[in-house]
Amino acid sequence: MKFNDSIKNIKGIGPQKFKEFLKLNIENIEDLLYYFPRSYEDRTRINSLAESKDQDNSGFVVKVKKIYKDRFIKGKKLIITKALIEDENSIGEAIWFNKPFIKKSLIVGRNYYLYGKVKRNHNMIQIISPDYKLLDNLSFIEQGIIPIYKLTSKLYQKEFRKFINTALKETNSSIVDYLPLELREKYNLCDIKFAIKNIHFPKDYNSYKIAKERLIFDEFFLLQMALKLIKKNNIEKSKGYIFNKFSEVGEFIEKLPFKLTKAQSNVINEIIEDFKSGKPMNRLIQGDVGSGKTIIATIALLIASLNGYQGAMMAPTEILANQHYSSLSKLFQGFNINLCLLTGNMSQQQKKEIIKEISQGKINIVVGTHAIIQKNIQFYNLGLVITDEQHRFGVNQRALLSNKGDNPHIMIMTATPIPRTLAHILYGDLDISIIDELPPGRKPIGTYHISSNLENRLFGFVKEHINSGRQAYIICPLVEESNNIKAESVIELKKYLKNKYFTNEKIAIIHGRLNNNDKDLIMQQFKDGLIDILVSTTIIEVGINVPNANIMVIYNAERFGLAQLHQLRGRVGRGPFKSYCFLLSDNKNKITQERMKIITNTNNGFIIAENDLTLRGPGEILGIRQHGLPELKIGNIISDTEIIQKAKKVCEDVIKSKKFNSIEKHIEKKFLQEINNICLN
CATH class of the missing domain: 3.40.50.300 (P-loop containing nucleotide triphosphate hydrolases)
Known part of the structure; x- marks a missing residue:
């Protein structure tokens, strides 16, 4: 069996089962083996019922003493199957829900291995929905450290593990490691066969760590190499215009x-x-707001x-x-x-x-x-x-x-700050220039996190500045009021502000649902000073330059990422006037409080981007650029920085040396379509 063979070749996967696999984007053997567990259960230890802790997942060797009659709860459409169990020191109960067939499988007087969540119900120890196996028929894949997968409702953990095990056995002889032994030894990386086997069925915790590192390495290495090949292809295939008059x-x-x-x-x-x-330039210029x-x-x-x-x-x-x-x-x-x-x-x-x-x-x-x-x-x-x-x-x-x-x-x-680690992964096909310095004399924007009970004082302050000739932005997350989301909307907020605080001031709204002509007209009027206050969604976050606007108020600030808050704040502070940004939020969540503290303490977009990556994770920031290459399945840009650096070093080794051409061929074959789509020249 080969990696590109259909999973239909595995016994037990028929047409209906195949449809369920397609929902998980699993079509061939490679897809199956690279569908990694979401977690693991450690079944290497046998616990006693008496010493088990409430809510723990544990394994037990027990004897079935009695099987009770099923209990039906009509209102909840629930069938409860219960068995009395005992080990050397204690008795307990094993309980299953909506699995009446189990009582036919259990034999009173026989020993079983059970694994499930412990619930201490008064004086009774209960094992909830445990996996079970006759002790004299315990198969390899149900012992040790057991993988748990994210599955559809019609796929089951046990059968999925059997399919994985079958695929591993059938493909063992056909798996060839694209990474030469020389590089694996130099960078202390295991063989790919070992990695795939031990990510699914780790022999022990150390084997799991070694396997995981290799697979994380592969993701970052292949991604970086593919982008470098795109860059190389762009350079080799084309000649650029030579500019020599300066x-x-x-x-x-x-x-x-x-x-x-x-x-x-x-x-x-x-x-x-x-x-x-003489080569075509492909350069990303990354600079903070106002750089x-x-x-x-x-x-x-x-x-x-x-x-x-x-x-x-x-x-x-x-x-x-x-x-x-x-x-x-x-x-x-x-x-x-x-x-x-x-x-x-x-x-x-x-x-x-x-x-x-x-x-x-x-x-x-x-x-x-x-x-x-x-x-x-x-x-x-x-x-x-x-x-x-x-x-x-x-x-x-x-x-x-x-x-x-x-x-x-x-x-x-x-102007979107991207952490350096992330930039080199996302933009490996481009040369990167970073403007990490602001022009002298640019004043920092005073940024304050305030709660809604200070709204009267806040808008009194805003009114003073408008009366002295300045303008203000007021940002909120929604266009219209929503029953599902507790947040301010542009339309309702304009009415509220006009009635309560700014009866004589000129207020306009702008949002993404307006047509382009209306949006451009409103922005031009604001720029020309015909509008005092612009109530907006995040549509104004990119590049708008109105030097006279010196106040930014952001409602429900907890709903925005740090990088987005920084971009919004960058719409003010573009003129000679002292500028302010007020973040309105009553959210007491610890992470929200931490984020508000970060953005009020610094105007440096790169520092903010690093913190945003740590607090919110890479998913949102990765959305900045759809490069078309596969998404990360096991790697984490936040926690795997050492492996990222290792992958970068191996990339450099491969590119410098001509003896690793087989790696380039492997990557070109694997990502041929993506590389062709991304190559610009």
Whole structure:
């Protein structure tokens, strides 16, 4: 039996059973063997009834003394089967629910091994729903450390373990370890056969640890290697444009009304080296809120234009595209650069004229939304593609834009802080530049966690600032009131605030259900100062720049992740005014209190991201980028950092040495479709 054989080849798995396996995404033998236990029961120890503890899962050797008549509870549709049991020192009861067939299986006077949860009911020791086996017929897979799997209601633990055991026996001779002995010995990793067997049926705890480490290693190693192969394929298959004219860049930087930070200068130098290399750049620029990513994009676009190539910058919303266009227009004054804006809201005639000029090469830089990737848009010589807030675009959308040119340089900007450990796993196919320094003079945002009983004082404070000419954001998690979720909604909150606190102020609402034209109009009015207070969902979390807004109030702050709270907070503090963020939450949960403490104590997005990963787990953050490769089944980005580092070192060894080509072939075969889908060039 081979890994890619159907599980239908296993005795006992017929058409109906196969349907249940499909619900668990198990179709072939490999799927089955890589469906890992969710927990284990230690059946290596035999306990006495007298010494057993309430609520413990324990194993016992007992004699069946008596089998009681089934008891029926009609209202609950419950059948209770009960047996009187004894060991050397005590008596007790074994109880099963809705399993009347059991009384036919048990034989009075015979010895059984029982394993189940202990319940001490007054003076009686009860074993609830135990597994049972005649002592003289105890099979291998029901002894020792027993795996417990997450199953559908029509699959049972015992039979599932039998199927696993059959698959292990049948495939033992066909399992070949892709990792050479040399690397396994160097990095103290066990053979894959040992790992698969002992993750399901560990000989002892140490064998389980060794097996688990190897399987966790495989997940991180294969993922990192696959991403590095994507990167390698992108580099080998294509030649990039060489940019070698940089003479006016220094002059441009000198004329800026501010001085670049050391971090910004370092990133610009990395981009210039990419431009000189002759290989297409694929670089992620990761910087905290307000770290100055836009000026780096501006300089990159300037270099493309100086070298005779077109540049395109795509933003996820029209308001952001307009914002970038306005910013670039001011910065490029005095330079012979023709800039245009292309968005979905433009008239057909406007679009037609712009598209014609793009195809003729009359326009040097295009700033726009998804309109840029429409089929009818052809660039004259696209040399640089920049996507802003990358996680709002899928890989396919990036590919569509890059395919508008002949292997253009690609730069991706994100203000979403991603812990370094996670970034190297998620973005192994990209080079990463990190702007870990804020421009001098940027004031930290005063952040305060307050309860709802201080609402009157809070909105009195907000009113004072609005009367002095400032503006405020008020964020809540819902669009409409919900019976299922205890949280504020945009629509109800606006009514409440208007009636109680802000009768004379101009209040507007914005949320994802509005059409794009209405959203852009509201945001433009807020930016122009026509709206005093904007009540919003998290739709405003990305990139909106309103320097006059200096107060952010977030209702039900416990409902947001730390990274998301930090992004929302970043909408204020963009002007010369002292800015504030108030987190409203009455939740007394310990983790909530800890999270509120973290975000009130620091404005550093990278510190916040590390804490968010620890407190909330990797699942949410992993959603930032759908890379198309398999999800982690056994590895944990939080607790397995040492194994991640080991996997990274082995990757480096494999890439440096040419004698491990078999590993690359194994990965290319395993992830061929995913790698082809992700390769942009």
